[in-house]
Amino acid sequence: MYSNKLTKAIRLALVVGATAGVSIPVFAEEANIEEESVERIEVTGSRILREGAVAPTPVTVISGADLVNTGALNIGDALNDLPALASTFSLSNSNRFIGTSGLNLLDLRNLGTNRTLVLVNGKRHVSSVASEAAVDTNTIPSAWIERVEIITGGASAVYGADAVTGVVNFVLKDNVEGLDVSFNRGESQHSDYSTDKFTLSYGTNFDDDRGNVAFSFEYASQDSLNALDHPWTRTSTRELANPDQPAGDVDNPAFPDEIFYENAGFWAISDRGVIGAFGLIDNPYTFDDNGNLVLVNTGTITDGLTCAGDNCDFFNLGKYSEVQPQFERSNFNLKSNYDITDDLRVYAEAKYVRVEGESLGQPAFSFGGGGSIPTFLDSSYAFFNDETKEKIDAGAGFVVLNRLHDDIGRRVEDNTRETTRLVVGTDGIFGDDWSFDVSLNYGKTEIERVNGANLIIANYNNAIAAIDDGNGNIVCADEEARANGCLPFDVTRYNTASDELKNYLTTTSVGTSEIEQTVFTANISNGSIYELPAGDVGFAAGVEYRKEESESVEDDNAEGTFFNALGEDKGDFDVTEAYFELSVPVLTDTFLAEDVIFETAVRFADYSTIGDTTSWKLGLDWTIVDGLRVRATKSEALRAPNIGEIFGAESQTFYNVDDPCKASELAQSDNNATRRANCAALGVATDFDSDYDSATLPGAVSGNEDVKEETSTSTTVGIVYQPEFVEGLSFTVDYWNIELEDAISTIDAQEILDRCVDSESGIDNQFCNLITRNPANSEITRIQNSVLNVAGRDVEGIDFEIGYDFDLFGGEMSTTLLGTRLLKFREFPFQDNTEQFIDNEGTAGFADLEGSLRLRYTHGDWTVTSSTRYMDEVFLYTPQDFERNPNPSDLLTFTTYVKTDMTVGYEFENGIGVSFGIENLFDRELPRGTRGTGRSSATYDNIGRFYHMTFSYKM
Numbered sequence: 001m002y003s004n005k006l007t008k009a010i011r012l013a014l015v016v017g018a019t020a021g022v023s024i025p026v027f028a029e030e031a032n033i034e035e036e037s038v039e040r041i042e043v044t045g046s047r048i049l050r051e052g053a054v055a056p057t058p059v060t061v062i063s064g065a066d067l068v069n070t071g072a073l074n075i076g077d078a079l080n081d082l083p084a085l086a087s088t089f090s091l092s093n094s095n096r097f098i099g100t101s102g103l104n105l106l107d108l109r110n111l112g113t114n115r116t117l118v119l120v121n122g123k124r125h126v127s128s129v130a131s132e133a134a135v136d137t138n139t140i141p142s143a144w145i146e147r148v149e150i151i152t153g154g155a156s157a158v159y160g161a162d163a164v165t166g167v168v169n170f171v172l173k174d175n176v177e178g179l180d181v182s183f184n185r186g187e188s189q190h191s192d193y194s195t196d197k198f199t200l201s202y203g204t205n206f207d208d209d210r211g212n213v214a215f216s217f218e219y220a221s222q223d224s225l226n227a228l229d230h231p232w233t234r235t236s237t238r239e240l241a242n243p244d245q246p247a248g249d250v251d252n253p254a255f256p257d258e259i260f261y262e263n264a265g266f267w268a269i270s271d272r273g274v275i276g277a278f279g280l281i282d283n284p285y286t287f288d289d290n291g292n293l294v295l296v297n298t299g300t301i302t303d304g305l306t307c308a309g310d311n312c313d314f315f316n317l318g319k320y321s322e323v324q325p326q327f328e329r330s331n332f333n334l335k336s337n338y339d340i341t342d343d344l345r346v347y348a349e350a351k352y353v354r355v356e357g358e359s360l361g362q363p364a365f366s367f368g369g370g371g372s373i374p375t376f377l378d379s380s381y382a383f384f385n386d387e388t389k390e391k392i393d394a395g396a397g398f399v400v401l402n403r404l405h406d407d408i409g410r411r412v413e414d415n416t417r418e419t420t421r422l423v424v425g426t427d428g429i430f431g432d433d434w435s436f437d438v439s440l441n442y443g444k445t446e447i448e449r450v451n452g453a454n455l456i457i458a459n460y461n462n463a464i465a466a467i468d469d470g471n472g473n474i475v476c477a478d479e480e481a482r483a484n485g486c487l488p489f490d491v492t493r494y495n496t497a498s499d500e501l502k503n504y505l506t507t508t509s510v511g512t513s514e515i516e517q518t519v520f521t522a523n524i525s526n527g528s529i530y531e532l533p534a535g536d537v538g539f540a541a542g543v544e545y546r547k548e549e550s551e552s553v554e555d556d557n558a559e560g561t562f563f564n565a566l567g568e569d570k571g572d573f574d575v576t577e578a579y580f581e582l583s584v585p586v587l588t589d590t591f592l593a594e595d596v597i598f599e600t601a602v603r604f605a606d607y608s609t610i611g612d613t614t615s616w617k618l619g620l621d622w623t624i625v626d627g628l629r630v631r632a633t634k635s636e637a638l639r640a641p642n643i644g645e646i647f648g649a650e651s652q653t654f655y656n657v658d659d660p661c662k663a664s665e666l667a668q669s670d671n672n673a674t675r676r677a678n679c680a681a682l683g684v685a686t687d688f689d690s691d692y693d694s695a696t697l698p699g700a701v702s703g704n705e706d707v708k709e710e711t712s713t714s715t716t717v718g719i720v721y722q723p724e725f726v727e728g729l730s731f732t733v734d735y736w737n738i739e740l741e742d743a744i745s746t747i748d749a750q751e752i753l754d755r756c757v758d759s760e761s762g763i764d765n766q767f768c769n770l771i772t773r774n775p776a777n778s779e780i781t782r783i784q785n786s787v788l789n790v791a792g793r794d795v796e797g798i799d800f801e802i803g804y805d806f807d808l809f810g811g812e813m814s815t816t817l818l819g820t821r822l823l824k825f826r827e828f829p830f831q832d833n834t835e836q837f838i839d840n841e842g843t844a845g846f847a848d849l850e851g852s853l854r855l856r857y858t859h860g861d862w863t864v865t866s867s868t869r870y871m872d873e874v875f876l877y878t879p880q881d882f883e884r885n886p887n888p889s890d891l892l893t894f895t896t897y898v899k900t901d902m903t904v905g906y907e908f909e910n911g912i913g914v915s916f917g918i919e920n921l922f923d924r925e926l927p928r929g930t931r932g933t934g935r936s937s938a939t940y941d942n943i944g945r946f947y948h949m950t951f952s953y954k955m
Contacts, residue, residue, distance in 0.1 A: 057153045057619065057633055058716055058734040058799060060084070060818065064145035064173075066854070069865045069903050071184060071917045071948040073195045073220050073327075075145070075170075076104030076137040081869045083820035083850035084108055084152055084166075084799065086939050089134075091222070092324055093938035095359045098564060099449045099511070101325045101415050102357015103128065104137045108152065108165035109738060109795060110825070110845060112745075114642060115164035115712075117155070121172055121349075123521065124160075124546065126443025128355070128417050130513035131550045131569045131644030131703075133162060139353040139419045141216050141333045143180060143199040144172045152799065153716035153736055156637030157601035157617040158581055160544075164639055164712045165738060176203030176214035176335070179955040182913075186948035189923070190232070193225040193324060193943060211338035217331065224326035224360065225943070227318035233931045233942060236316040238264040239889055240303035250667060253887045260891035260929060265314030267298050268305035269367055272494045273403035275377075275388075277305060278368065281395035285388075286313070291492035293388055317362075320410065323931055323942045326358040344428040351421045359413040363406035364455035364562040372562050373460055375401040375491075382466045382474040383490040407495040408502045409453030411563070419445045433529075438522045447513040453506050455562035460505055463489035509558035511566065516549040535585030535595070547574040550643045567649025567702065575640070579603035595623040599633070609646060610709050613638040629720040631734075638709045641744050645787045648703025655697045655749040655783055659690045660757050672884045678757040682768070684778045699749060699783035707787050711741040718799075728805035737796040742789040747829075749783050755829045758880075760836055767829070791828035794837075797821055811859030819851035839879050844894055845936025847872045861907045863915075871897040871939065876929075894927035899941055905950075913952040920945050 060082070072078035079085050089105035105113040118125060118135035128136035151159075152166040159167050179202050186195040196219075203214030227233040238261055245255040268277035268284065274296060276284040284296040299307030299314070307314055330353070337347035366375035378398040379389035392399055425439030462481035466488035469475045476486035487501045497505075521544045528536035549572040559565060580602060587596040599619030606612050617635035624630065658665060661679035663686060666672060680686070718734030747755070747767070756768040772782040802817040825840040840846045849872040856865045873896045877888055900922055905915030923945040926932050932942030 101359035117163035126517040154633035182952035225324035227321035261308035264308030269402040270315035509555040538583035565652040571647030650702040
């Protein structure tokens with residue numbers, strides 16, 4: 001099938017792009033191909049069709065076969081091993097936020113998922129995150145992936161201004177023929193955690209091979225894994241104040257301020273309840289199964305409400321920590337194409353994807369005098385026994401209950417995302433050298449978020465107002481509440497709540513979101529619009545109209561519950577864009593200039609939200625001699641804020657922060673005059689010591705209609721070397737730099753507090769404006785986390801790639817080494833002071849050096865693959881943190897991390913294939929101090945040695 005010129009071009013593109021079936025650098029080649037077979041192909045990183053495989057921008061290509069061989073359940077998890085994508089939003093950390101469980105999002109250069117453009121066959125894909133542009137890789141059919149192109153420089157002018165850090169383009173198989181079935185099962189060595197994946201693909205040609213139709217189905221699932229069910233994560237750990245630190249010697253490196261302890265935690269709260277943690281009675285107590293008081297031992301090492309060492313009755317909060325969420329995915333795809341003539345083809349793609357992710361979190365809890373359900377009890381509480389009542393009456397007359405109410409249900413969140421997408425289009429060739437592609441692309445994602453075991457605050461307050469009715473019956477004190485079904489809640493006896501009481505105390509709330517994307521695109525290309533002495537001028541141009549819509553609706557019954565009060569987002573925008581791209585040969589066949597080609601591209605956009613923008617790119621492709629090439633790009637883009645960044649409604653949240661103006665914080669170092677002065681300017685006394693429960697500090701997050709576009713400037717300079725004297729060997733080294741101005745961002749709550757008082761220009765800054773303090777006692781009462789334009793970011797590094805393919809012992813060996821050396825990652829928080837910055841390079845999530853070594857050996861029907869990932873040691877504090885406090889803790893780093901995966905496969909002659917693999921072959925443990933679920937720590941494997949087996953059949 002597909003004997004026409006267009007099809008030859010596509011086939012050649014696939015062959016070149018997936019050379020050796022492994023991750024490869026794309027470089028200029030001297031191809032010994034007959035003239036009639038040298039067709040125009042679309043070069044990665046450019047839309048100009050030209051002869052040969054020339055990549056004017058840095059590109060890494062991963063073959064679909066390599067992704068399958070990893071045995072990974074999700075594409076995103078497999079790509080996460082690549083240095084440029086090491087900060088990918090993966091399943092293990094998808095439970096961090098409300099509504100995100102089960103997502104797999106890509107994040108190039110650690111600059112955010114909204115700055116990475118994800119395409120499928122060069123076309124946009126509808127988002128899976130309400131009010132954002134991020135694409136869930138779970139929606140992409142893994143069985144049809146031909147290759148993944150990761151373009152990391154100068155992509156905005158060609159593909160769109162939101163490609164700030166680059167493009168990840170999933171290229172699907174153009175022609176699917178035959179049956180391909182596979183089943184994969186994986187199990188953990190250390191726990192009951194397991195995964196399953198089934199794929200089915202079938203395609204056939206029709207009408208004398210003029211057309212092709214294919215469908216695929218995928219199903220994948222994984223179990224939930226609780227922290228207590230894995231030996232690496234079941235231990236409760238905490239950092240406590242160093243009991244041996246001499247008074248007044250806070251800067252002595254021999255005595256760090258805090259010590260990291262295992263078997264440590266909060267003694268002041270538990271699932272059985274604790275009273276007396278804040279005084280009020282003689283000692284802190286909990287309750288036994290019969291409701292009797294049991295003394296709480298606060299340990300030999302105590303730091304406020306936490307303890308460690310012997311006699312420490314701490315509660316392990318790992319009971320409520322998931323290191324992997326429950327996940328299930330079903331993916332249906334249908335595609336067809338038909339050659340109307342030799343130079344004109346029509347095509348269509350359709351998909352339906354259903355992804356379910358479940359998050360099990362902490363139950364509703366009472367703690368201290370703050371939060372949603374502060375619980376004050378006196379001796380009239382009918383469930384207290386006589387001993388408890390006597391102690392209360394002998395004390396302050398009341399107690400504060402600290403209790404995790406998991407006996408009425410852990411809060412559970414089920415997220416279901418249903419994505420449908422339809423693409424119809426036509427492509428072909430007209431005239432002598434012109435190619436075109438016109439398409440209409442519609443996508444829709446419907447999200448349902450179900451939050452269960454959601455405590456109704458009014459009903460809880462009624463249920464704990466339990467009295468004796470005079471007849472020996474314990475009832476709710478409020479008569480109207482009793483009439484409405486109130487049942488008394490006994491907080492002194494764990495797990496005795498009836499189903500009727502649970503139904504009275506809790507409710508289920510449902511939130512829904514709908515995302516729609518409509519895109520019309522038309523592209524033309526000509527690899528030779530004009531002939532110059534040095535060669536042919538290439539040209540590409542196109543127009544695109546895109547409309548993005550997003551709306552979220554929250555359940556009315558969520559109000560007045562323990563669940564965060566979420567705002568209802570609604571917004572839309574449209575943008576009309578036009579671009580052109582030129583490739584102009586300047587020199588050829590001269591001394592030290594085999595070829596010199598000038599590249600340029602410009603993209604014009606008109607947004608309904610911010611108006612006109614222009615993005616541009618300049619590039620140089622210089623072949624010094626055969627096998628040695630220099631490439632460089634300079635580009636600028638303006639990224640418009642997305643729907644959530646502009647229209648995001650205010651939603652309630654809670655923060656766990658430390659007040660930087662506390663006396664204990666200021667005393668940690670003498671090198672914080674700026675912070676001291678700013679705290680004083682805020683009216684905070686030098687001896688201020690916050691007693692607020694920081695774990696329940698209220699706040700809000702929201703968009704900002706005044707936020708403006710951000711500007712990015714990108715530079716790349718690289719060398720591609722393919723020595724003629726060593727066949728199959730190639731080297732690439734690329735320097736890259738990305739500078740953001742007016743970067744659109746939300747800021748971590750702790751950073752808001754710190755940046756407010758660390759500004760050398762005083763407290764008149766946008767961060768202090770987000771903080772509310774009680775003027776009577778200086779306590780923080782609220783943090784408003786709105787989207788802001790911060791001053792900017794400056795990130796630079798060096799990517800390197802070595803590929804070597806050679807014959808070995810009668811088989812074929814392919815090796816690829818990928819690496820990134822991060823040179824700089826600076827955040828500039830203050831618009832009025834661009835000299836002050838935070839340096840993240842070398843800290844958690846921003847390793848100085850990351851690498852990936854992939855090996856593949858094929859001998860006859862046997863294939864052996866291995867992948868080894870390296871991450872340098874990282875600090876848990878920035879240099880600016882160390883300036884303020886040179887010895888914050890004895891746990892300062894996550895150690896160097898190396899993980900190896902291996903797979904062995906065999907293909908039988910009858911089409912049956914079997915493979916067996918081990919992920920984390922050497923059982924490399926998590927670095928000390930992490931569970932592998934945080935924003936930066938999720939790059940570490942928290943499963944351990946994991947076995948998987950795949951059975952496949954092809955016909």
